[in-house]
């Protein structure tokens with residue numbers, strides 16, 4: 001709970017910073033506007049992911065990674081000067097990578113490898129930040145971290161359907177492109193960004209082709225809802241990939257805004273909505289019951305993003321960019337409020353299923369334990 005609260009603090013201040021960056025005229029904590037990107041990706045998503053990994057690792061030392069990234073988020077918000085925020089984030093990335101190394105020794109699988117490469121991207125980006133790289137320069141690393149972490153989990157779930165196929169080589173190729181792109185940007189930004197774009201494009205095609213969501217979208221209830229979150233997210237991943245291939249290195253302007261938010265809002269947050277009913281029970285031991293109105297939040301997420309990217313960034317209508325951005329913030333706040341009230345209601349109702357009894361993503365998607 002305290003670690004989750006640190007992640008939530010990064011999310012809320014990151015959103016306040018987002019509104020300030022949009023020019024909405026709302027107040028924002030000291031470092032939140034400038035640090036919005038790192039707060040959202042490492043402070044919020046990074047803490048959440050590292051926390052979930054620590055639960056899976058079942059070792060007390062694993063919790064140090066989310067603690068470090070949560071504190072890194074607080075340091076950004078409080079405006080603590082360099083080198084502390086990047087140092088804390090780099091230490092968190094290194095610790096998470098160590099956690100994956102232990103997992104890999106227990107279970108040397110391709111999906112752990114992909115997720116470990118994601119943790120290396122986190123660490124690599126934070127090291128570049130420590131060395132003085134600016135936020136637009138960090139963005140490819142942050143994208144690689146988030147995308148590889150999520151993609152690794154999808155590979156794990158897809159592998160049963162892939163038995164007998166030579167899928168490992170293809171997975172390692174797109175993983176290498178997605179991690180190699182940001183690494184190349186250090187010396188050759190335009191080429192590195194395009195390599196990342198090609199990796200993301202291959203991955204989005206691979207996910208659409210092989211992810212079990214393509215089958216489970218024909219199921220019902222929560223299973224179908226999760227598949228809808230995944231498939232719509234893959235669409236946005238393809239959009240980001242195409243812009244990166246077309247434009248190369250991006251440092252500001254409409255294409256920068258569109259690419260980053262296609263990845264981080266359209267893809268990553270859609271994955272968060274889809275995985276929350278599985279991850280929250282595992283981490284917090286409370287149910288997050290599915291309700292058909294969940295589709296409302298999903299539609300608001302994608303609708304507001306389309307308004308921002310198509311109306312605001314593509315047609316350059318500032319009002320649509322701001323309205324789409326503000327609606328995006330409203331969506332995320334609505335999701336957090338809904339998750340918190342469901343969790344609270346479930347606890348009051350005495351629903352506290354043990355971790356082992358919580359449904360896994362695999363089971364929710366049609367598999368048997």
Ligand code: HEM
Nearest residue numbers: 018021022037040041135252253257260264265325328329
């Ligand atoms: C929910 C609504 C959101 C709004 C209104 C918003 C707004 C913004 C704005 C205005 C920028 C600056 C763009 C520019 O300079 O052209 C930005 C940059 C960025 N955003 Fe967001 N954002 C949102 C959500 C997110 C989320 C969910 C993530 C990640 C999980 C994210 C990650 C980033 C990153 C990495 C950058 C680039 C780094 C930087 O320039 O600070 N954003 N965002």
